[in-house]
Amino acid sequence: MHGRQGQPDFIEIRIAPHGGMRGRCSLCRQPAPGYDRLPERRWQFVPLWGIPTWYRYAPRRVECAAHGVVVELIPWSDGKRPVTCAMMGFLARWARRLSWRETAQVFQTSWESVYRSVEWFVQWGLAHRQLQGVEALGVDEIHWGHGLKADNFLTVIYQIDAPCRRLLWVGKRRSEATLRRGLKALGPEVIRRLRFVCSDMWKPYLNVIASEAGQALHVLDRFHITTHLNQAVDQVRRAESTRLREHSQQQAQKLKHMRWPLLRRGSRVRGRTRQKLDALLASKLATARAWELKETFSHFWRYQSVTWAGAFLDYWCYRAMRSRLEPMKKVARMLRTHEELLLNWFRAKGEISNGVVEGLNNKIRVVTRRSYGFRTYEAMEIALYHTLGRLPEPESTHRFC
Numbered sequence: 054m055h056g057r058q059g060q061p062d063f064i065e066i067r068i069a070p071h072g073g074m075r076g077r078c079s080l081c082r083q084p085a086p087g088y089d090r091l092p093e094r095r096w097q098f099v100p101l102w103g104i105p106t107w108y109r110y111a112p113r114r115v116e117c118a119a120h121g122v123v124v125e126l127i128p129w130s131d132g133k134r135p136v137t138c139a140m141m142g143f144l145a146r147w148a149r150r151l152s153w154r155e156t157a158q159v160f161q162t163s164w165e166s167v168y169r170s171v172e173w174f175v176q177w178g179l180a181h182r183q184l185q186g187v188e189a190l191g192v193d194e195i196h197w198g199h200g201l202k203a204d205n206f207l208t209v210i211y212q213i214d215a216p217c218r219r220l221l222w223v224g225k226r227r228s229e230a231t232l233r234r235g236l237k238a239l240g241p242e243v244i245r246r247l248r249f250v251c252s253d254m255w256k257p258y259l260n261v262i263a264s265e266a267g268q269a270l271h272v273l274d275r276f277h278i279t280t281h282l283n284q285a286v287d288q289v290r291r292a293e294s295t296r297l298r299e300h301s302q303q304q305a306q307k308l309k310h311m312r313w314p315l316l317r318r319g320s321r322v323r324g325r326t327r328q329k330l331d332a333l334l335a336s337k338l339a340t341a342r343a344w345e346l347k348e349t350f351s352h353f354w355r356y357q358s359v360t361w362a363g364a365f366l367d368y369w370c371y372r373a374m375r376s377r378l379e380p381m382k383k384v385a386r387m388l389r390t391h392e393e394l395l396l397n398w399f400r401a402k403g404e405i406s407n408g409v410v411e412g413l414n415n416k417i418r419v420v421t422r423r424s425y426g427f428r429t430y431e432a433m434e435i436a437l438y439h440t441l442g443r444l445p446e447p448e449s450t451h452r453f454c
């Protein structure tokens with residue numbers, strides 16, 4: 054222990070090789086005759102009693118029959134990193150519960166060293182994860198950072214099978230090239246075994262999924278369609294609100310503070326807000342008609358048969374097209390274009406659960422929105438795999454958390 058005036062600064066643990074045991078080759082792990090010794094190095098270990106702790110050791114070099122003169126296998130270390138595997142695992146596990154900055158502060162180390170630890174942990178996990186059971190993929194885009202540049206979107210690929218839901222891949226942009234890259238990273242074996250792919254109506258995704266995973270049933274998920282409907286209702290409300298304010302304050306009052314109640318599912322609006330909503334619906338406002346169309350569409354998901362669902366869709370689109378509400382007509386046109394994919398939802402009935410993609414997206418937002426002090430895209434990508442990838446973890450002799 055090293056310290057000043059009775060206060061410990063750090064603990065140093067000197068390690069000596071066992072006299073009777075030969076070093077092992079770091080490449081093939083076989084014992085080999087000794088060659089020479091390198092200068093002493095330090096590795097950061099898990100803090101003991103809150104005191105920074107270091108290993109000190111002069112690694113031997115061995116002369117392996119197969120690999121020549123190489124550094125011996127050092128069981129607590131990986132490559133040239135100045136941190137022990139135990140400490141990297143320790144920091145990485147804490148970095149899931151605290152922000153990286155907090156982790157660095159609490160354990161008296163640098164942000165950089167937390168970053169490198171998580172990186173090591175994630176790389177190990179990605180190299181050792183099993184992809185055999187993947188049958189259902191969810192593909193989605195996530196907005197990230199500020200602005201609407203192409204680089205501000207991420208494409209994410211999830212596994213959405215009931216037993217295992219996790220992030221499989223994330224990449225910059227939302228182009229065909231991005232998704233191709235992601236599917237390639239998963240490997241042809243995984244793609245060949247896919248039974249379901251779930252996505253939004255985003256054209257580049259539709260194209261790639263059709264060409265790369267043609268055998269899988271492509272489903273447009275409810276969450277995205279609801280989003281499109283809500284956006285349309287909101288557009289109608291905003292336009293109408295502006296229009297009314299120019300003519301009649303009294304009418305405009307009806308739309309005030311109604312943004313969120315209008316976007317919620319009707320059955321979930323209660324109390325005074327409900328009264329206000331009812332008053333709005335009783336009016337002949339365009340917003341009321343748009344809301345009514347949105348609300349009616351929710352029946353679509355309750356059908357059992359593809360035929361009846363198809364008939365309902367036709368009926369709904371017919372009504373929307375006659376509504377004289379341009380945003381609703383736009384949704385109707387979009388739904389008509391993708392009718393087959395929409396009806397796949399009923400063909401996959403029961404196999405894909407509804408809110409999975411939405412749930413995973415929300416978790417991703419927790420990581421990307423709350424500032425974890427990620428300075429680069431690369432750091433954030435690692436954080437996403439770390440929190441949502443359900444990756445296997447490296448074995449370690451010491452487990453401190």
Ligand SMILES: [Zn+2]
Nearest residue numbers: 078081117120
């Ligand atoms: Zn060897």
